[in-house]
Amino acid sequence: MILILGGTGEARQLAEALVAREVRVVSSLAGRVARPRLPVGEVRVGGFGGVDGLAAWLRENDVQAVVDATHPFAERIGANAAKAAEMTGVPLLRLARPGWQPEPGDVWHWADDLEDAAKKLPELGKRVFLTTGRQGLPAFAHLDDLWFLIRCVDPPEPPLPRHHELLLDRGPYEKAAELELLRRVDVLVTKDSGGTLTSAKLTAARELGKPVLVVRRPPRPATETAETVPEAVEWVLHR
Structure with missing residues (x-):
């Protein structure tokens, strides 16, 4: 099973691409939006109960890899994911779209x-x-x-x-x-x-x-990172 954290557009695209390749995916949404756009595949809504709760969930569900595709400003879940992955030895990828860059006239x-x-x-x-x-x-x-x-x-x-x-x-x-x-x-x-x-x-x-x-974006824990969904798909498939 692959756990995808986040309700971003990239998270939904990743879930769709992996399900199409017959990879079992569970997408976790924080539940802060009343009517979220739901990804394909299995979905869970709500928190895990901090680092220990997330680590326990990874162990109990035999998660093979985690992709943190949360919003660039979702600091808490990003930090929790990094700590839980370290505690359990589960591979972690951060899927982070590039930030905006000013253009002439800005x-x-x-x-x-x-x-x-x-x-x-x-x-x-x-x-x-x-x-x-x-x-x-x-x-x-x-x-x-x-x-x-x-x-x-x-x-x-x-x-x-x-x-x-x-x-x-x-x-x-x-x-x-x-x-x-x-x-x-x-x-x-x-x-x-x-x-x-x-x-x-x-x-x-x-x-x-x-x-x-x-x-500016807040700092995130140092972890392996992909900027695009195809990169994240390849990372998962190699797991």
């Missing part, structure tokens, strides 16, 4: 984390398009002098910024629609998620000359 500013982004934001504009996900919104809740257009998949829990408009939507997003949204604001805030699912906002910001505040 006006990018970098932040180390959400708190750092909140500190730098007032210097960049008064009207903000915030696309960092619902769990990170408390970092911006104290910025009473700014107005936020907040986009996320599911309704967020408070605290939220005092002045905001909420947009519930799920990617992929088209450039024309992103242009309309960005015309309403001064600055875009995003995590360096990478990939094409949500990259249209960066293209729109470039065309409009809008500044973009980009939150």
Whole structure:
């Protein structure tokens, strides 16, 4: 059995490719999205109970390899996967799409984390398009002098910024629609998620000359890494 961690597009593509090759796959989703896109093959939803719980699950289910295909900002499960793999001797691969890179015409500013982004934001504009996900919104809740257009998949829990408009939507997003949204604001805030699912906002910001505040990816444990699904498929098949 192969355990795939994560509900990303790459995780779903990997599950589909492996099931097509008659590899038994269990995809594990965190359960933080109300209506996730489900991959093919077996699916489990919810946490494992920390490192020890994940290690026990690997042993009990005779897992032959783990692919961590979680979101680039899913720090906790990434760290737990690395520790559990070391404890059990199960091979671990990190499937991580490359981060975004600025292109000519981009006006990018970098932040180390959400708190750092909140500190730098007032210097960049008064009207903000915030696309960092619902769990990170408390970092911006104290910025009473700014107005936020907040986009996320599911309704967020408070605290939220005092002045905001909420947009519930799920990617992929088209450039024309992103242009309309960005015309309403001064600055875009995003995590360096990478990939094409949500990259249209960066293209729109470039065309409009809008500044973009980009939150850097957190460090991950050192482990063998693949950047593409075909690379991950080959790694699994060699196991």
